[in-house]
Amino acid sequence: MSTAEMALPKKTMPIGTILLQAFLILIxxxxxxxxxxxxxxxxxxxxxIFSGDVANLPKQFLWSNYAKALSEGHVLTxxxxxxxxxxxxxxxxxxxxSMTGYAITRMNWKLSGLTLTIILLxxxxxxxxxxxxxxxVLKNLGLxxxxxxxxxxxxxFGIPMAVFILGSFFRGVPRxxxxxxxxxxxxxxxxxxxxxxxxxxxxxxxxxIFTFLSCWNELMFxxxxxxxxxxxxxxxxxxSMVGTYITQWGIIGAGLMITTIPTIIxxxxxxxxxxxxxxxxxxxx
Amino acid sequence: xxxxxFSNKTAITIFVLPTLLIFCAIVxxxxxxxxxxxxxxxxxxxxxxxxxxxxxxxxxxxxxxxNSMKNSLLFAAASIFIQLPLSLLLALILASNVKGEGFYRTxxxxxxxxxxxxxxxxxxxxxxxDYGLLNTLLENVGLSHLAQDWLGQKKTALIASFIxxxxxxxxxHMLLMYAGAKSISQDIFEAAKIDGASRVRTAxxxxxxxxxxxxxxxxxxxxxxxxKVFDLIYVLTGGGPFFTTEVPSTLMYTTIFDTYRYGYGSxxxxxxxxxxxxVTLIINKFIKTE
Numbered sequence: 001m002s003t004a005e006m007a008l009p010k011k012t013m014p015i016g017t018i019l020l021q022a023f024l025i026l027i028x029x030x031x032x033x034x035x036x037x038x039x040x041x042x043x044x045x046x047x048x049i050f051s052g053d054v055a056n057l058p059k060q061f062l063w064s065n066y067a068k069a070l071s072e073g074h075v076l077t078x079x080x081x082x083x084x085x086x087x088x089x090x091x092x093x094x095x096x097x098s099m100t101g102y103a104i105t106r107m108n109w110k111l112s113g114l115t116l117t118i119i120l121l122x123x124x125x126x127x128x129x130x131x132x133x134x135x136x137v138l139k140n141l142g143l144x145x146x147x148x149x150x151x152x153x154x155x156x157f158g159i160p161m162a163v164f165i166l167g168s169f170f171r172g173v174p175r176x177x178x179x180x181x182x183x184x185x186x187x188x189x190x191x192x193x194x195x196x197x198x199x200x201x202x203x204x205x206x207x208x209i210f211t212f213l214s215c216w217n218e219l220m221f222x223x224x225x226x227x228x229x230x231x232x233x234x235x236x237x238x239x240s241m242v243g244t245y246i247t248q249w250g251i252i253g254a255g256l257m258i259t260t261i262p263t264i265i266x267x268x269x270x271x272x273x274x275x276x277x278x279x280x281x282x283x284x285x
Numbered sequence: 286x287x288x289x290x291f292s293n294k295t296a297i298t299i300f301v302l303p304t305l306l307i308f309c310a311i312v313x314x315x316x317x318x319x320x321x322x323x324x325x326x327x328x329x330x331x332x333x334x335x336x337x338x339x340x341x342x343x344x345x346x347x348x349x350x351x352n353s354m355k356n357s358l359l360f361a362a363a364s365i366f367i368q369l370p371l372s373l374l375l376a377l378i379l380a381s382n383v384k385g386e387g388f389y390r391t392x393x394x395x396x397x398x399x400x401x402x403x404x405x406x407x408x409x410x411x412x413x414x415d416y417g418l419l420n421t422l423l424e425n426v427g428l429s430h431l432a433q434d435w436l437g438q439k440k441t442a443l444i445a446s447f448i449x450x451x452x453x454x455x456x457x458h459m460l461l462m463y464a465g466a467k468s469i470s471q472d473i474f475e476a477a478k479i480d481g482a483s484r485v486r487t488a489x490x491x492x493x494x495x496x497x498x499x500x501x502x503x504x505x506x507x508x509x510x511x512x513k514v515f516d517l518i519y520v521l522t523g524g525g526p527f528f529t530t531e532v533p534s535t536l537m538y539t540t541i542f543d544t545y546r547y548g549y550g551s552x553x554x555x556x557x558x559x560x561x562x563x564v565t566l567i568i569n570k571f572i573k574t575e
Contacts, residue, residue, distance in 0.1 A: 020383060027375065028392045031456065035395070037418055038407050050416045096304040103300035108292045115301060122312045126513045126561055128534055128554045132322060132541055133315035136329070156311030159304055178291075188296045217400040219516040220534075224542065235402040239520060242406055249410065256403045263398045271391055278397070278457065279464045282502050 035260070042066070042253030049249050065254040073245065075255050077230060078237030085147055085233055086215040089154040093211045094204060096155065097162035102192055104163070105170040106178070116167070122160035127153075127220060135224055149225040150233070154215045162207045165280050169203035170196065206277035209270065216263065234259045316558065322551035329547045340552035350553070353524075353531045360447060360532065361511035368451045369458055369503055376462035377488055390463065394456040401453070405520035408449040412436045436522055439529045446521050446530045450514065458503045465499030466492055498574040505568050509561045533557050 041049050042065055043058040069075045100119070104112045130153065138149045173196060181191040197204075219235045226232050229240065238255055245251045267274050323340055327333025344350050375393065379386050396404065411418045414434035423432045435445040469492065477487045493500070515534040518524060524531035524539065533553055541550035 017384075020378065021385070024375075024378065024383065024385070024389050028389055031393050031396055031452070034407055034411060034418075034452075035399075037411075041410070096307070099300040100304040103297050106291065107297055107300075108288070109294075109297050115305065118313070119304075119308060122308060124562060124565060125312055125316065126509075126557055128513065128515070128537060129319050129558045130311060130315035131537075131554065132547060132551055133318035134311065152307065153311050156307050159308050160312075163304075182290050188290050188293050191290070213398060217402070219400075219402055219519070220538075223519075235400055235516075238400075238402050238406065249416075252406065253410075256406055259403050260399050263400075264395065267395065267398050268391075274398070275390070275394065275460055278394075278460060282461050282499075282506065 038253055038256055038260075041249055042257045044250050044253075046248060046250065062250060065250040066258065068251050069241070069254040069258060073241045073251060073255055074229060074237060075234075075241070075258050078232055078234045079258065081147070081231060081237075082216060082234040085150050085154070086212055088147070088151050089158065089215045090208050090211045092151070092155045093158040093162050094207060097159055097207065098166050098197060098200075098204070099192070100159075101163045101166035102170055102196060105167045106173075106196075107188075116163070119160050119163050122157070123164065125157075127157055130157075131220060131224060134221075138225055144225055145228040145231050147231070150215075150218075150221055153221050153225075154211075154218065158211045158214065161210060161281055165207050165210070166200065166203050169200040173199055202273075202276075205270075205273055206280050209266075209274050209277040210281050212266070213263070319551045319554050319558075322548055323555045325548040325551075327547045328545045333548055336548070340549045341556075343549060344552050344556060349528055349531070350533075350536060352528060353533045353536045356443060356530065357512050357514065357532045359443065360450070360514060361508045363447045363451060364454075364507035364511050365504065368455055369500075369507060372455050372458035372503070373462055373493070373500075375455070375459045376466055377492060379459070380463050380466035380492075381484075390460065393459055396453045396455075397457045397460075399453070401516035402520050404449055404453055405517050409436065409521055412445055437526055439526060442522060442526055442529045446518060449521070450510075450517055454507070454510065458507065461499055461503055462496060465496040469495045497572065501568060501572045501574055504572070505565055508564050508568070512557060512560050512564070 040056070040058055043061045043063070044065075045062055048059060100115075103109075104116045134153055135144075138144050143149045177195060177199070178191055181195045186195065217235060218233075222233045222236045223239070226236060229237075232240065238259055241255050242252055245255075322333070324335055324337060325333030326336045326339070375389075379390055383389075412435040414420065414432075414437060417435075419435065420429075420432035423429060433441065435441050473491055473495070474487065477491055482490070513534060514532055515538070518530055518532055518535050519538065522530045524535045534557060537550050537553035537557065540546050540553060
C-alpha cells in the first residue's frame with residue numbers, strides 16, 4: 001500500500017469514521033456547491049432566479065442562455081482568443097524552455113550556472129513589476145490590442161518555472177544515452193530533439209498544464225493591454241459581458257460556465273497529471 | 286568527441302540566447318525601469334520630473350496607501366491562521382488512507398483551477414443583497430435578520446472578499462501538504478505505532494515536523510499570494526466601498542490607469558516586489574529546513 005498509510009494510525013471506531021466522512025463530505029459540498037449553483041442559474045431566467053428560489057434545480061433548462069452568451073455576448077470570440085493566445089504561449093514556452101533547460105543542465109559552458117540563477121530568480125518577480133513598463137513599450141510600438149502583447153509577456157513569465165521543471169527532468173536522464181547517441185553519429189540537435197525530448201514527455205505535459213492554467217486565467221495584462229472587444233480573452237471578456245448583461249444572471253452564468261468547462265474537462269481527464277504539475281510547480285530549490 | 290558535441294558554442298547560443306533575451310527584456314529590465322519611474326512625477330505624457338524618493342514618502346504617509354497595506358496584511362493573516370490550518374487538517378486526514386481519498390482530493394482541488402474572474406463573479410452573485418445565495422440560505426434557516434448587503438457595507442466587505450480566496454486555495458495547499466505527508470517514510474509511523482502513540486500525537490510529534498519543508502513553501506505562497514492579490518478584489522469590489530477592501534495592487538492599478546500618476550503607481554509596484562522578496566527571505570531565514 002501507499003507509503004503514508006500509517007500517517008495517522010487508523011482507529012477502527014465506526015462512529016469516528018462516520019464523523020470523519022461527514023466532515024469530508026461537508027467540505028466537498030462547500031468546495032463544489034457554488035459551481036453547481038452556477039450551473040443551475042446559468043439555465044434559469046431572471047424571474048426564476050429573482051423569485052428567491054435560487055438554490056433549486058431549474059424548472060426548465062434554458063439552453064438559450066448559452067446560445068445568447070455565445071453569439072450576442074461574444075463569448076465565442078473571447079473563447080477563440082483565449083485558445084489562440086494560450087496555445088501559442090504554451091508552444092513557445094515549451095520550445096524555448098526545453099532548449100535552454102537542456103543547454104543549462106547537460107552542456108558544458110562557463111556561464112550556465114549564472115544563467116540558471118538569473119532565470120530562476122524570475123520565479124520571484126510578481127507581474128506587477130512589469131505592468132507599466134510593458135504598457136509603455138507596447139503602446140509606443142503600437143502593439144496594444146494585438147495577440148503578441150499578451151503572448152510575449154506570458155511566454156517570458158512562464159519561462160522560469162518551465163526551465164526549472166524541465167531542467168530537473170533533464171538532470172535525471174542517464175549520460176549513457178547521450179553518449180550512445182553521439183557515438184552513433186547524432187549531432188547535438190538530433191540528440192536533443194529525437195533522443196532526449198521524447199524521454200521527458202511527463203515534464204513537457206507538466207509544463208504545458210501549468211502554462212495553460214496561468215495563461216487561460218490571467219487578468220492583469222489582459223485587461224491592460226487589450227481593450228478592443230474583438231481581441232479580448234475570456235477573463236476580460238467576462239468582465240465586459242457582466243457589464244452588458246448586468247441584470248441577466250442566466251446569460252452571465254452561461255458565460256461563466258463556458259469559461260470554466262474546458263478547465264474542468266481537462267482536469268477530470270488529466271486529474272493525476274494536473275495535480276502532479278501543481279506540486280512540481282511548488283517544490284523548488 | 287563527447288566534449289566537442291556538448292560544448293558546441295553555436296548550439297548553446299541557439300538554445301539559450303532567444304530565451305535569455307525575451308526573459309531579460311520582459312521580466313528583468315522592467316524591474317529597473319519601474320524603479321526609475323518610481324522616482325518621477327509623471328503622467329505618462331512627455332518627460333517626467335525627477336522628484337527623488339518623494340513617491341515613497343507619500344506611500345508611507347498616505348492613509349489610503351497604508352490602509353491598502355493593512356488589508357493585504359490582514360489577508361495574509363487570514364491565509365496563515367484559517368486557510369493553512371484547515372488545509373493541513375484535510376491533508377492529514379486524506380493522507381491517512383481514508384475511504385474516498387482520491388475522490389476528495391480531486392473535488393477539493395477543483396476551485397484552484399477556475400479563473401479568479403469567474404470566482405469573483407460567482408461570489409458576487411452569492412453575496413448579492415437581494416437575490417444572492419447566502420441571504421436566501423439565511424432566510425431559509427430562519428436567520429433572515431443576518432441577511433445583508435455583504436460586499437456593499439464597510440463592516441462586512443473585507444471579510445466577504447477574503448472568503449472566496451480562502452475557499453479557492455484551500456485545495457491547493459491541501460494538495461501540497463498531502464504530497465508532503467505522503468512522502469514521509471512509513472517506517473517512522475510503524476515505530477510510532479509500536480510505541481503506542483495516538484493518532485493526534487503522531488500527527489503533532491511526527492508528521493507535521495517532518496512536513497516542515499512543504500509547510501514552509503505553503504507559508505511563502507500564501508503570504509506572497511496575499512501581497513499580490515489583484516484579480517479577485519479588482520473584479521469583486523474594485524477596492525470599495527470607500528477603499529475598505531483596497532489592496533496595494535488595486536491601488537497601483539487605479540493610480541496608474543485611472544489617475545495617471547505613473548511615478549506613484551510605479552513606487553507601489555516596487556513596494557510590492559520588495560515586500561514579496563523580503564517576506565521570502567525572512568521565512569527562509571527563520572524556518573530552517575535540512
